[in-house]
Amino acid sequence: MAQYIVGTTDAYTKLIVNTSASITGSYPNLGFKVNYSFQIRLTAQGSWYYNNCTFNFNGNKHNINLGFAFGSGGGTTGVLASGSQTYGWGARTTKHEPGFQFTSGGFSGSGKCVEQLTIPGTATLSAYMNGTTHNSATINLTRGNNPYNYWYVRIYNTTAYLYKNDAPNGNNVISGLNAGTDYTFNVELWGRDGARMNSSYVQLKTRTSGISYLTGHNAAYIRDKTFKFTFTSYDDSFTHAWSVRTKSNMNKVWASGNGVKTSGKAGSVTVNFTTAQMNEMYALIPSAMQLDLIVYLDTYSGSTYIGSSTAMTVPFKIHSTYDAPTLSGFSYKDMHPNSIVKTENNQWIIQNVSYLQIYSMLGTAKNGASISKYQLNVSDQVISGTGTSLTTTTITKQTQMVLTVIDSRGLQSQYTKTYTKWIPYKPPVVSLFNMLRINVVEESTYLVTNGTFDRLNINGVDKNPNLTLRFRYKLTTASTWGGWVQQAITISGSSFSYNNIVGLFDTDKNYDVQLEIGDFFGATYALTQLLKAQPELSIRENQVGIGAVPNASINAALQVNGNITQNGQMVIGYRIIRTWED
Known part of the structure; x- marks a missing residue:
């Protein structure tokens, strides 16, 4: 609703025309209709009455009789007249504001109707920064769908x-900006009727005017003594000066140059170092895998300095293969005195006897590093150390010897060696060991044993021909063993045996018995038990014992220890009979 004031010849009288407009029909129909309505109000002092007033609305006249009177008190507002006009035209994308004229008596006036439209679509808006230069910014917009461009963006x-x-x-593109400046842009969606419908904002910072900037570098290794970096300029006429420094010491300049230009605003520089510089770089990082270099780029327009790019870090790397330590070999020897006596060669290894010493380890660190340690893998053992030799425990498996050298950067190399001669050997094996009483019940007792052993044939010579047999015993209830008793053992090829009486053992006592079978390198032990005599059947002259040894002092041909039963029923046995007296 808008108000339009119509002047009069009377200073105390004003005629106010109120108008409004609304759409009927909808886009995108051709020839849609706009239905305008109006109201005329009169504010006056005194009484007024007008007939045959003319309201010229968009070229169409309306004759209106105004018959409206107010009291002399003044200050009253009333609706004098109203009407409507329907006007049609084709589909359009521009705003239309129909006008009107009003005449009555001695005064007249004119004004406009403002459209109040209902537009299809959604009043949405999105905006984002899509790039900057030193003096411009690009903002990308997306607004709600409307085919008649009713909405617009500021x-x-x-x-x-x-x-x-x-x-x-x-x-x-927003141009004419200041270089190196922060900007916040308000982006607003408006309707053609003057209403703000949505808003957004974009924040950005323009680049510093004309300064070229570094864009990247290739993978760089110290051993190559070179690397390449790239940059972009704003003008191919600009020249550039560059320098390469150490991040940890900015005063150290490794390389520099000037007068470099771009082509198509893209440029690159290949940096080369001397062998002396390479060795100096290696020395700076004895325990690190890279030396961080810093590239600086300055931009000039003629002789005028424009500015410096943000510095770029280039990791100048250690190569895990070429910079690793070398290991050209090592020596080993058997350290067990007994095995060396038999082999007469410390390069021959006897299984389960020999143990090794690794020495003369020929590792060399490279390019500023130092040897940190050596590590040996052999026979399921892993031994490491920082000294000049490594010593193992007993070698039980035939494996290769793998020695690793590790430097101060954690890089490593390996060297593998095989024994000059491997000699299989195992200690004697006891297959049988028993203690047996004569007739099961006598004090006299046999020791019975047999087994196998390795003869250790070295170059056709029997190096392990002899065995020893010892035993010792104690009462099962005792805690201390008796002394060792040695016996002669029978050897046949790689087998051994023994079956002889070794002493008298009380028939009513239990004994623990330990056996030792020894060869040149050591011994194997076995344990058994001798139980007290409990025969199932025993025979003595003119006497038979069941479950016991017959007692010669008892005049009985059959002596039974226990009851005699038949089919589960006791035939002969002890019976206790109790008697009572009144």
């Missing part, structure tokens, strides 16, 4: 300066 900055009044969808 772009402001924070100081309300209008950059674009009707920005289209897509990229919008």
Whole structure:
């Protein structure tokens, strides 16, 4: 609703015309209708009455009789007349504001109707920064779908300066900005009727004017003595000076150059170092895998200095293969005195006897590093150390000897060696060991044993021909063993045996018995038990014992220890009979 004031010849009288407009029909129909309505109000002092007033609305006249009177008190407002006009035209994308004229008596007036439209679509807006230069920014816009461009976008900055009044969808370039400056752009969606419908904002910072900037570098290794970096400029006429320094010591300049230009605003520089510089770099990182270099790039326009790019770090790396330590060999020897006596060669290894010493380890660190340690893998053992030799425990498995050298950077190399001669050997094996009483019940007792052993044939010579047999015993209830008793053992090839009486053992006592079978390198032990005599059947002259040894002092041909039963029923046995007296 808008108000329009119509002047009169009377200073105390004002005629106020109120108008409004609304759409009937909808886009995108051709020839849609706009239905305008109006009201005329009169504010006056005194009584007024007008007939045959003319309201000229968009070229169409309406004759209106105004018959409205007010009291002389003044200050009253009333509706004098109202009407409507329907006007049609084709589909359009521009705003239309129909006008009107009003005449009555000695005064007249004119005004406009403002459209109040209902537009299809959604009033949405999104905006984002899509790139900057030193003096421009690109803002990408997307607004709600409407085929008649009813909505439009305004772009402001924070100081309300209008950059674009009707920005289209897509990229919008904002130029004339200051270099190296922070900007916040307000992006607002407006309707053609003057209503702000949505808003957004974009924040950005322009680049420093004209300064070229570093864009990247290739993978760089110290051993190659070179690397390449790239950069982008704003003008191919610009020249550039560069320098390479150490991040940990910015005063150290390794290389530099000047007068470098770009082609198509893209440039690159290949940096080369001398062998002396390479060795100096290696020495700076004896325990690290890279030396961080810093590249600086300065931009000039003629002789005028424009500025310096943000510095770029280039990791100048240690190569895990070429910079690793070398290991050209090592020596080993058997350290067990007994095995060396038999083999007469410390390069021959006897299984389960020999143990090794590794020495003369020929590791060399490279390019500023130092040897940290050696590590040996052999026979399921892993031994490491920082000294000049490594010593193992007994070698039980035939494996290769793998020696690893590790440097101060954690890089490593290996060397593998095989024994000159491997001699299988195992200690004697006891297959049988028993203690047996004569007739099961006598004090006289046999020791019975047999087994196998390795003869250790070395170059056709029997190096392990002899065995020893010892035993000792104690009462099962005792805690201390008796002394060892040695016996002669019978050897046949790689087998041994023994079956002889070794003593008298009380028939009513239990004994623990330990056996030792020894060869040149050591011994094997076995344990058994001799139980007290408990025969199932025993025979003595003119006497038979069941479950016991017959007692010669008892005049009985059959002596039974226990009851005699038949089919589960006791035939002969002890019976206790109790008697009572009154």
